[in-house]
Amino acid sequence: MKKKLALILAAIIALSAAAGCSGGKASTSSGTVPATSSKAASTDTGKSGDPVKFLVYACVSGGTSESGRQCTLAAETAQWYINEKLGGFPSLGGRPIQIEVLDSTSDAATATLPLERALSKGGYTSVIGNSNSSIALTMLPILEKYKVPTVTGAAANKAVSEQGCSFVFQPAATSSSFIPTQLDFLAEYAKRIGKDVKDLKLGLLYSNDAWGTDQSNNTRKQVSQRGLKLVSDEGYEGSSFTDATPLITKIQNAGVDVILPSAYPNDLKLIFTAMNTLNYHPLVVGGGAAMTWPSLYKDLGDKVNGLTSVDSWCWDQKGAKENTGWMEMNAHYEEKNKEFLAGQGGPTLFSIMLAYEAVENAKSDDPVTVRDELRKLTKDNSKWFGVINGNGDFDDTTGLNTGSRAIIMQWQNGKPTSVYPPEYATGELLNPDTMKPFEKK
Numbered sequence: 001m002k003k004k005l006a007l008i009l010a011a012i013i014a015l016s017a018a019a020g021c022s023g024g025k026a027s028t029s030s031g032t033v034p035a036t037s038s039k040a041a042s043t044d045t046g047k048s049g050d051p052v053k054f055l056v057y058a059c060v061s062g063g064t065s066e067s068g069r070q071c072t073l074a075a076e077t078a079q080w081y082i083n084e085k086l087g088g089f090p091s092l093g094g095r096p097i098q099i100e101v102l103d104s105t106s107d108a109a110t111a112t113l114p115l116e117r118a119l120s121k122g123g124y125t126s127v128i129g130n131s132n133s134s135i136a137l138t139m140l141p142i143l144e145k146y147k148v149p150t151v152t153g154a155a156a157n158k159a160v161s162e163q164g165c166s167f168v169f170q171p172a173a174t175s176s177s178f179i180p181t182q183l184d185f186l187a188e189y190a191k192r193i194g195k196d197v198k199d200l201k202l203g204l205l206y207s208n209d210a211w212g213t214d215q216s217n218n219t220r221k222q223v224s225q226r227g228l229k230l231v232s233d234e235g236y237e238g239s240s241f242t243d244a245t246p247l248i249t250k251i252q253n254a255g256v257d258v259i260l261p262s263a264y265p266n267d268l269k270l271i272f273t274a275m276n277t278l279n280y281h282p283l284v285v286g287g288g289a290a291m292t293w294p295s296l297y298k299d300l301g302d303k304v305n306g307l308t309s310v311d312s313w314c315w316d317q318k319g320a321k322e323n324t325g326w327m328e329m330n331a332h333y334e335e336k337n338k339e340f341l342a343g344q345g346g347p348t349l350f351s352i353m354l355a356y357e358a359v360e361n362a363k364s365d366d367p368v369t370v371r372d373e374l375r376k377l378t379k380d381n382s383k384w385f386g387v388i389n390g391n392g393d394f395d396d397t398t399g400l401n402t403g404s405r406a407i408i409m410q411w412q413n414g415k416p417t418s419v420y421p422p423e424y425a426t427g428e429l430l431n432p433d434t435m436k437p438f439e440k441k
Contacts (some may be wrong), residue, residue, distance in 0.1 A: 006041065012298055014209045018091060019058070020281045025324065026273075029315070029341075037287075037306050040146070040432075043222065044075040044293075047094075047256060048091060048094055048095070049094075049426070050095065051095060051096045051097060051098035052088075052089055052092065052095055052096070052097050052098070052125050052359060053097075053098050053099075053100065053123050053124050053125060054075075054097060054098070054099045054100070054124065054127070054128060054321070054352060055099075055100050055102055055124045055128070055353060056071055056072070056074075056075045056099055056100070056101045056102065056126060056127075056128045056129055056134075056348065057071065057102050057104050057115055057127055057128065057129040057130045057139070057150075058071035058101055058102070058103070058104060058129050058130060058131065058348075059071075059094060059103075059104055059105065059106045059130070059131075059132055059135070060072065060101065060103035060104075060105075061103055061105050061106065061236065062105045062106025062107060063106045063239075063264065063266060064106040064132055064265075064291060065155075066223060066264075066265050066283070066290070066295045066344075067131055067132065067289075068103065068104075069343045069349070070103075070293070070342050070345035071101065071128075071129060071131060071153065071344055071348045072101045072116060072342075073333065073336075073337050073345055074333070074341070074344075074345035074346070074348040074349040074352070075097075075099045075128075075129075075348065075352065076097060076334045076336075077225065077332055077336075077349060078097075078329070078348075078352040078353065078356075079098070079099045079170075079328050079343075080332060081097045081325070081328070081329050081332070082096075082097045083097060084280075085325075085328070085333075086247030087205060087396070088098055089356075089360060089365075090244060091359075091360045091361075091362075091363040092359070092365065092419070095365075096336070099128075099352070101395040102114055102115065102118055102269070104129075104132070104135050104285070106132070106207075108132070108134040108138055108210075108380075109140050111130070111135040111139075112138050112139065112142055112321055115127075115139060115142055115348055116142050117286065119143075119146040119148055120146065121202065121317050122146075122237075123405075124148055124367070125148075125359060125366075125367055125370055126148065126149050126150065126151065126354075126355040126358075126367065126370060127139075127143065127148055127150040127151075128150070128151055128152075128153055128348060128351045128352050128355065129150075129152060129153045129155075129348065130153070130155065130346065131152070131153040131154040131155055131344050132148070132151070132211070133156060133157035133159075133160060133210045133211045133214070134153045134157075134209050134210035134406070135154050135159045136155040136157070136316065137157070137159060137160055137163070137210060138170075139203070140163050140165040140168060140419075141165075141397075143165055143167040144165050144167055144262045145170060147359075147367055147368055147401075147415045148167060148367045149167050149168075149355070149368075149370055149371035149374055150167060150168050150169065150371060151169045151170075151244075151349065151351035151352075151354055151355050151374070151414075152168060152170045152171070152342065153168065153172065153347045153348040153351045154172050154288060154289075154312055154343060154346075154348070155170060155172065156172060156173065156174050156175050156210050156211055156214070156288065156312060156346035157161055157174065157175065157210050157211055157214045158170075158174040158214070159177050159210070159214065159396040159397070159398050160399065161400035162398060162400075165399075166369075166382065166399075167371055168399045169354070169356060169374050169375075169394050169401075170281065170398075170399055170400050170401060170402045171287060171347070171350065171351060171385075171388055171394075171400070171404065172312035172313065172347045172388070172404060173312035173313075173389065173390070173391070173401075173404040173405055174217050174400070175211070175214045175215045175287075176218055177312075177404060177405055177406045178215065178218070178287060178288060178310045178311075178312075178406045179218045179219050179310075180217070180222060180285075180387070180406075180418075181310050181405070181406040181407070181408060181421065182219075182260065182287070182310045182406075182408070183197075183222060183223070183226060183228070183246060183284050183418075183423075184415075184416065184421065185308070185310070185408045185420045186200065186228075186258060187201075187284075188408055188420060188429075189283065190427075192429070192431075192438040193438075195260040197228065198227055198228055198229065198255075199229075200228070200229065200232065200257045200258050200259070200262060201229050201231045201232075201256050201257045201363040202217050202223060202228060202229060202230045202231045202256065202257070202258050203217055203230075203231065203232035203233075203251045203254060203256035203259045203260065203282075204220070204230065204232065204234065204235075204260055205232075205234050205235075205236075205247065205251065205259055205260070205261040205262070205263065205271065206234075206235050206236075206261065206262040206263070206287070207235070207236060207237075207238045207241075207262060207263055207264060207267060207428065208235045208236065208238070209239055211262065211289070212262045213235075213237070214264065214265070214398050215262040215287045216233070216235065216270050217363050219260060219280040220365075227367060229258060229347070230296065231255065232250065232254040232256050233272055234247050234251060236267070237263060238267060241266075241267055242270070243274075244267070244273070244274040244325070245274045245277065245278070246273045247271075247272075248271065248273070248274040248275055248278055249278065252280045254281055257282055257283060258282055258283045258284075258285060259282050259283070259284050259285075260285055260286070260287060261284065261287060261291065262284050262286070262287030262288070263286075263289070263290060263291075264288075264290050264357060265290040265293060265295045265296070265299070266290075267290070267300045268291065268296060268299070269300075269338045272287040272299070272303070274420050275404070276303070282319065283308075283310075283432065284308065285308050285309065285310065285408075286307070286308070286310065287309070287310060288309060288310055288311040288343060288406075289311075289343065289344075291307065291309035291419065292309050292311045292314070292340055292342060292409055293342045294339045294341040295341065295342060295413050297411075297415075298325050299433055301439060302414065304411040304414065305411050305412060305413065305414065305435055306410065306412075306432030306433070306435055307410070307411045307429065307432070308408055308409065308410045308411075308419070308432070309409055309416075310406050310407070311343045311407060311409060312343070312347060312389075312406055313340045313341050313345070313346040313350075313387075313388065313389070313407065314346075314407050314409040314416050314417070314418045314431055315330060315342070315416065316416075316417055316418050316426050316427065317366070317389060317407050317418040317424050317425070317426065317428045318389075318418070318423070318424050318425070318426055319386050319387045319388060320346075321384060321425070321426055322386070323384075323387050324385075325383070326350075326387050328366045329341075329349065333345070339415070340415050341418075350362075350384055350387050353383075353384040353387075354374065354377060354382065354384050354385065355370065355374065356384075357370075357377065357382055357383065358373035358374040358377065359373075360371045361373045361376070361377075361441065374394060375394055375396055375399075377392070377393075377394060377395045378391075378392060378394075379391050379392035379403070380395065388401065388404055389404065389406070389407055389424045390403035390404045390405035391403035392404065405414055405424070407420070407421070407424050407425070408420035408421070410426075410427070410429060410430065410432075412427065412430060412435070
């Protein structure tokens, strides 16, 4: 009875913390936000009923806090689904999952400190994230030191899985997949408007961090290989970016037809504000992240409609819509949070479910054993790998999902929909000028 009462009290505290976190700020003194449902927390599962603990490491505060907000909401959804719908971990006698959200902040220079403090205490079976590639890179020595497997969510820099860390798994599409998908889509778009893609003038615009730099490097290389015209190449420092007008003026003066931006929410707001002020409206094919987030609609309203972006995942892509369990989580998320499951939340959610599946297969919450089970997961034997585009399989050495593929989404009616490539899309590409189907040439 004492144990049951303690769990009930813990649930009340957890719910209060989660409510305080919905705006994207951590409110607990320890820096962790339990995502615990009251029903799951109050279930007395006996001596073996201690929860299996996952840690979601996310940018809850700072300049990329929108990412952390999405990751927190995804963690709450995963915990609800695992405990309420799947009965916790059946292979472990129904033990519940407890997912804590730990704030990395948005500063890669100091992000290792809270993670090391948390892992040094022990007790975590898996870490999920960080979706910010710059921070994910700093985590690797700590993961190796404490031997805790990590599934990285939306981190898109391939370097994360190339540093020799044996405890990292990178399921989402990386920028090396993003760029070919963007450029293939651009060729398809040019065909729709009756132009040769090689006649379009392209402009790069990116944040000078690990993700943006990786994106721009890959874009330059592949644009050159395809013989396309890159006439503008502009990076910026996110920490001091307060006015995009000079950058957009340079891009406009270069005669850019298509902008390929890789930027975060506050930066995009400045970029699109400058474009509207200058009455400059080229085609935009974004590099993911904030181009696919609910915050963009909050900032721009219906002006988002027609914008396109590549991303590692979109809520209505084929693999997601064909998975009934996933769509149940998706419906719960939308009903509770009054917004779509976006490009940082979705990969966080499928990363949690992959780690959950590994625990179930291992019949153990031992981190090293779970790591070994994660290595065995493929699209053929995993229920959750199929949500991701491509033929999923973690490389035995690097942990990279070598089959992952990116997708192009287009904002339609204030919400993204998957439009390209055809094998993953569920919607039709609309002419961004008219928001109607393209006329056949």
